[in-house]
Amino acid sequence: xxxxxxxxxxxxxxxxxxxxxxxxxxxxxxxxxxxxxxxxxxxxxxxxxxxxxxxxxxxxxxxxxxxxxxxxxxxxxxxxxxxxxxxxxxxxxxxxxxxxxxxxxxxxxxxxxxxxxxxxxxxxxxxxxxxxxxxxxxxxxxxxxxxxxxxxxxxxxxxxxxxxxxxxxxxxxxxxxxxxxxxxxxxxxxxxxxxxxxxxxxxxxxxxxxxxxxxxxxxxxxxxxxxxxxxxxxxxxxxxxxxxxxxxxxxxxxxxxxxxxxxxxxxxxxxxxxxxxxxxxxxxxxxxxxxxxxxxxxxxxxxxxxxxxxxxxxxxxxxxxxxxxxxxxxxxxxxxxxxxxxxxxxxxxxxxxxxxxxxxxxxxxxxxxxxxxxxxxxxxxxxxxxxxxxxxxxxxxxxxxxxxxxxxxxxxxxxxxxxxxxxxxxxxxxxxxx
Amino acid sequence: xxxxxxxxxxxxxxxxxxxxxxxxxxxxxxxxxxxxxxxxxxxxxxxxxxxxxxxxxxxxxxxxxxxxxxxxxxxxxxxxxxxxxxxxxxxxxxxxxxxx
Numbered sequence: 001x002x003x004x005x006x007x008x009x010x011x012x013x014x015x016x017x018x019x020x021x022x023x024x025x026x027x028x029x030x031x032x033x034x035x036x037x038x039x040x041x042x043x044x045x046x047x048x049x050x051x052x053x054x055x056x057x058x059x060x061x062x063x064x065x066x067x068x069x070x071x072x073x074x075x076x077x078x079x080x081x082x083x084x085x086x087x088x089x090x091x092x093x094x095x096x097x098x099x100x101x102x103x104x105x106x107x108x109x110x111x112x113x114x115x116x117x118x119x120x121x122x123x124x125x126x127x128x129x130x131x132x133x134x135x136x137x138x139x140x141x142x143x144x145x146x147x148x149x150x151x152x153x154x155x156x157x158x159x160x161x162x163x164x165x166x167x168x169x170x171x172x173x174x175x176x177x178x179x180x181x182x183x184x185x186x187x188x189x190x191x192x193x194x195x196x197x198x199x200x201x202x203x204x205x206x207x208x209x210x211x212x213x214x215x216x217x218x219x220x221x222x223x224x225x226x227x228x229x230x231x232x233x234x235x236x237x238x239x240x241x242x243x244x245x246x247x248x249x250x251x252x253x254x255x256x257x258x259x260x261x262x263x264x265x266x267x268x269x270x271x272x273x274x275x276x277x278x279x280x281x282x283x284x285x286x287x288x289x290x291x292x293x294x295x296x297x298x299x300x301x302x303x304x305x306x307x308x309x310x311x312x313x314x315x316x317x318x319x320x321x322x323x324x325x326x327x328x329x330x331x332x333x334x335x336x337x338x339x340x341x342x343x344x345x346x347x348x349x350x351x352x353x354x355x356x357x358x359x360x361x362x363x364x365x366x367x368x369x370x371x372x373x374x375x376x377x378x379x380x381x382x383x384x385x386x387x388x389x390x391x392x393x394x395x396x397x398x399x400x401x402x403x404x405x406x407x408x409x410x411x412x413x414x415x416x417x418x419x420x421x422x423x424x425x426x427x428x429x430x431x432x433x434x
Numbered sequence: 435x436x437x438x439x440x441x442x443x444x445x446x447x448x449x450x451x452x453x454x455x456x457x458x459x460x461x462x463x464x465x466x467x468x469x470x471x472x473x474x475x476x477x478x479x480x481x482x483x484x485x486x487x488x489x490x491x492x493x494x495x496x497x498x499x500x501x502x503x504x505x506x507x508x509x510x511x512x513x514x515x516x517x518x519x520x521x522x523x524x525x526x527x528x529x530x531x532x533x534x
Contacts, residue, residue: 040458040526045505047534103533125526144524160507162522173511180508182485184451185533229533238483242512245479254483259445275442278533279451281485281504283511 008034010335011141011150012120013128013163015042017321018305019156020111021060021328022335027118029336034148035115036141037124042112043105047183047282050224050231051206052107053099053322056360060329061114069106071227072204073097076197079316082211082221083389087266101204101224101231103185104321111325131155131163131301137346138300152300152335152344156328159283159306169303170293176239177291179219179313182258182281183233186274190228196270197225208316211385213264215250215257217241218381220315223267230271234258235313237286240378255279284320285311288365296353299346302331312364314371315380323361330355379426383416387423390415448487452502460527463500465509466519472496474514484509504529 015037039045080089130142140149209221218237291309305324312319338348390412480489510520
């Protein structure tokens, strides 16, 4: 960190969506802001599914629609249930534009450029090793032998909370609270996306896949159309995957499970002849609220984005980037207010947590708080899609006589080893929590 | 016209998938596991679930190589704290994502 002046109003750890949103708003308000990023430029360590909800981003950057690296506005949502080669799909054609697809490295770079334009200083290739505490309050950060002092540290370090763990503010990550996202980006050639997915020009598709594409590990698949590429991937519950692997129930490498999804006889037609441009993985948060630290602030510190556990995966939508940006915005507003009230004391920074808990982010996480535990239930991931596909198979693939709907249901349940009572209870427990 | 079978019609080996990526490899390993006492390591999980295939079995020992690591944190999460030293690479080294 040679050449970095010694003292800042705010140091932001991590130039991801949460950190850059906070840095942008603080710099715009006249604060002296330093962003420290471990990667080479902002975005180089970023990986996500593919879709971002725009409204919370527009709250921070009103020019988003015109300026941001938006690949396609999502106008089609699909959900498929899969058992072997058999697939049942629901498609919804949206009435308006809410989310867009993009590469997160590109979007994160754009966000951090915005912060720099507003006056923040970005220093990349700096790994922060420690959040520095003195006399009971946070006074800065340390990287190797260098320390930078600041009145407030914004912890936007992401899902691996090395710094917060060292501070003792959070416990070690529980494998059941996180999932592994593995992803391939497929190059389909310029101008072919519309034809492949029957999309109007410039519009995009988001596609969630449930069933045996995850080889029995709770989780699911995703497909997103980018400008001239397709992102495909799997999200796998780490706690369950670990148990299954240790019990000898997973006998292939996770990349092979993803490759089998790429080569699935039904799905592969959409990316025929496409080469793999990139293959990567990142950890993500499974269950709403369980990963949120007991407190989101300390004297001289606020915690935002994935580090704060603010991500919601309902199975049909994933809200990560927009929650991160919203938490960054709320943190910036609270810090500005704290300075107006006399400084970033513990009492004044509590505003951040209070306002976050009044925001849509918290309401969403509370509303869907059961999801985390549901994610661990293999019944929803493998058996339910299995039952649905078996019913359709009996109805549509009968040679001469097709069963009644109720017979098809009862036979399918028996084949998946689920009793009718269990099905009703499972469905009932979903419905009651929706 | 005859259609030629493409290597893309078969599952790509992990090595081939990894060739699509860019790394700037650090001189020093950012992750280390003990080679002597491996009690408590979840070997089967490390070998099958590490998305970059950094963990391989040599006899009954699990061997770690940091070069192709995605820095995802999975191994850290499933390994007892005293059996792994886990850091991010220094100075912008490591995986360089572009289209993810």
